Each structure stands twice: as C-alpha cells, then as structure tokens.
Amino acid sequence: MRILVTGATGYIGGAVVDALKRAGHQVLGLARSDEARSKLTAKGVQAVQGDLKDPAGLAAAVKDVDAVLWTATSNDKDVDAPAVAAVLGALQGTNKTFLYTSGVWVHGHTQGVANEDAPLNSTPIVAWRPAVEQRALNTPGVRGIVIRPGVVYGNGTGIPAMLTGSVKDSGSVTYVGTGENHWAVVFVDDLADLYVRALEKAPAGTVLLATQGPGVKVKDAAQAASEGAGVAGKTTAWPLEEARKQFGPFADALALDQRFTSEKAEKLLGWAPKGPSLLEELRSGSYARR
Secondary structure: OEEEEEOOOOHHHHHHHHHHHHOOOEEEEEEOOHHHHHHHHHOOOEEEEOOOOOHHHHHHHOOOOOEEEEOOOOOOHHHHHHHHHHHHHHHOOOOEEEEEEOOHHHHOOOOOEEOOOOOOOOOHHHOOHHHHHHHHHHOOOEEEEEEEEOEEEOOOOOOOHHHHHOHHHHOOEEEEOOOOOEEOEEEHHHHHHHHHHHHHHOOOOEEEEEOOOOOEEHHHHHHHHHHHOOOOOOEEEEOHHHHHHHHOHHHHHHOOOOEEOOHHHHHHHOOOOOOOOHHHHHHHOOOOOO
C-alpha cells in the first residue's frame, strides 16, 4: 500500500514510518523543511513537500496515495482543522483510508476505567479535537479510523522526559498536581504497531484507545524518575494553580486522572503490547541517567 504519513519526522510519526516499512508498505512522508526532507531521505522514505498551513497543497499531495496516516499536529485548531478538512475533501468518495491521531485527553477525567464508548469531556487544550474526529469518521466515501493514544513514552523523550528534565532546575523531580492522578500511557513502538494493524484490518468508523495497563499513578512515575535521575526519593508536587501560570491549559491535561482499557484493539486487531513499562523506562531504561 502507498501511504502518506504526516508528522513523519515526529515522535509518533517516525515510529509509524519505521513500522510501516517493516510491514512492506511504500511510505511517503510529509516534509515542511529541508531538514525534514533530509531526515526522510536518509531513512529511504520519499519526501513530499507540504505544510499544515497550506490546505490546498495538502489536498494535492494526497491524490496519488492509498492511505493517509495523520500523526502531525500544530496544537492549534485553526491550523489542524482546515488541514484535515482539505485532505478529507480530496479523499471523499475514493474509499481510501484516513487514520487520524487524536488522544485520550478528549475523555477528560475518567472516574474509573473507561473504554471508547465513554462520554467525551475534553480538557480545554484539546476541546476542538472531537469535531475533527467526527469529520474523519463521517466523511462519505472515506475509510475513517481514529486512534486515541495515551501519554506516549520511550526513546527518552515525550511528556515523561519532563519529569527527568525537571531535575536540572530544582534537584528533584517535579510533577503537576497531587500526584494521586493516573496517566494512561503507551510505549511508542507498540503504538506504531497498532497503527499498522489498524491500517491493514480495522473496519471503517473504528475508534481505538491505545493504552497499556490500568494507568500509572503520577506520584509513582515521579519516584521512578527520581531513581533513574540519581536523586532517589526527591520529588516535588507543583500545585495545579501555580503550574497553570506557566503551562496554561497544558497543566490541566497533565493533572487528568485517567484509566482505560484497550481491550477493543486487543480483540479486534490482535494488538499485544510488548514494550517495557513506563516505570521501568524511567527507573532504568531510556530516561535514566547514563
């Protein structure tokens, strides 16, 4: 299958590109800059010039592909929504695949273990995403699929790196809120495997949560990060009201209490995450001080 990946040099997109190539697909990557083009070329991926701020150019770029895997985001509804709409407009009536990356934050606090059918109560920073999900799922003549990843971890980067990175500033691992809340998480390579499975086998209209295990208590993640950073036991709670002054609505997302089941992906697609746990990665894996 000939597949265009947006965000192909990003954290999720880069892993998805590698997984698609291993599965034998012909992969094209959207590239906004010369640097991105060079990165893709070095991986043996055909670079396609494009920018989320140029919807017409994006629409033209998808004409000759069988599927679009959307992993890019500007985190700005005024950029992302028109870009997605333009691509879906170009794909309308072709029965081609459009897989959209959303996220678990659209669920807000879960108050227990939730699944894909749980009501959405988006935290403000992603309040615009459910409407984009619906457009992806309901554009006529498009095989729309939505994946909602948890907090992605692995390779020493992503949101968990904020925990270990905070040691440089304060000598301890700082976390937002009380730490009693849970993060729903997913290992980056396992997430990429789910994208391939969804592309190849998921029915049109499928929504999938991508999380591993029952969720990780943030206080436990901070403790593991402190051990990995060589400051074992030194953790500091950052009151949400104070964190908002620096992070704005991102702070509220970090303070969400979320637990999910990914039983749907496991049963429908045979997804079986194999990666190390977040606590292992923080304590002695890719985030740990070498």
